Amino acid sequence: MPTVTQRVVDGFIACVDPRCPGYKQKPTQVTLEYVAFTYGDNGGDGTIPLAAIEREAVRTVQTDEPCEICGKPTIRSVQERPEYAQVSGQDQLALLNLNQSGQIRDQQMAQLKADKDLAEMKALLFQQRAEMDQLQVELQRRKGGRPPKTETDQ
Numbered sequence: 001m002p003t004v005t006q007r008v009v010d011g012f013i014a015c016v017d018p019r020c021p022g023y024k025q026k027p028t029q030v031t032l033e034y035v036a037f038t039y040g041d042n043g044g045d046g047t048i049p050l051a052a053i054e055r056e057a058v059r060t061v062q063t064d065e066p067c068e069i070c071g072k073p074t075i076r077s078v079q080e081r082p083e084y085a086q087v088s089g090q091d092q093l094a095l096l097n098l099n100q101s102g103q104i105r106d107q108q109m110a111q112l113k114a115d116k117d118l119a120e121m122k123a124l125l126f127q128q129r130a131e132m133d134q135l136q137v138e139l140q141r142r143k144g145g146r147p148p149k150t151e152t153d154q
Contacts (some may be wrong), residue, residue, distance in 0.1 A: 003036045011060070011078045015067035018093060022069040029077045031061040 013032025035057045060076050061117065065067035067074050 003038075005034045005036075005134055007032050007034065007063070009078060012080055013065075013074050013076050014068060014081070015072055016075055017067070017070060017072050018096060020067060020070045020072065022067040022074070025077070025081055029075070030078055032078065033059050033061050035059075 008029050008031050011028060012025040013028040013030075014025040018021060036053045037055050037057075039052055039054045060078060062076055063074075065074055066072065
């Protein structure tokens with residue numbers, strides 16, 4: 001059975017969304033988890049002491065702490081994120097903006113469809129109101145009375 005130990009070290013925390021102001025890394029305490037496998041854990045043959053460590057895996061323990069700005073997940077790291085020189089002349093967030101543009105376009109198309117459906121419903125409602133008014137006038141005529149006065153009759 002591997003030996004698991006944890007150690008708290010200085011590290012960094014940042015939002016996962018590059019467009020969020022919380023994407024800039026901030027210093028924080030980070031928990032590292034060490035999993036050590038001995039030769040005995042891996043079925044050693046006895047030529048090497050079975051308690052000797054053969055290999056060790058290290059990982060940063062991630063928490064469920066959300067970004068304080070946007071509420072998205074955060075990522076913890078022991079290493080500071082490298083900053084590369086912008087030599088291409090291209091916007092570093094261009095690919096993210098393409099995806100966002102697609103989402104905006106999809107939202108706009110959905111809104112246009114909803115607006116079209118609403119306009120059709122309004123037209124149908126006005127048509128039904130006009131038919132109801134005609135039927136009301138016809139009903140009044142058949143009863144032998146005069147149609148009720150309207151604002152234009154005054």
